[in-house]
Amino acid sequence: MTLNYQPITCHFCFETFEVDLGIEAQFCGHNVEIFDCEICCNPNKVDTEIDEGEIISLVVSDGNE
Ligand SMILES: [Zn+2]
Incomplete structure (x- = not known):
């Protein structure tokens, strides 16, 4: 199972x-990706901490920085 379509x-x-994180089932570690908002089109930086494919932390911040 992959962590596709995570609501942020x-x-x-x-x-x-929803964003498609595309994380593999066994992935461990840190993932940072920029997603443009579907509503206002601003860039959101999505910072996730993954442990064996499970999201243990998800932080959304300003992708312009
Ligand atoms: Zn927005």
Whole structure:
């Protein structure tokens, strides 16, 4: 099972949309990706900490930095 389509809350407009993290089932570690909001189009930096394919921490911040 992969962690596709994780709902996140936009850092800018606070709307919720789904992003495709595309993380492998056995992945361990840190993943950072930029996703443009589907509603306001601003870049959200999605910072995740993964342990064997499970999200243990997900932080959304300003992707412009
Ligand atoms: Zn937005």
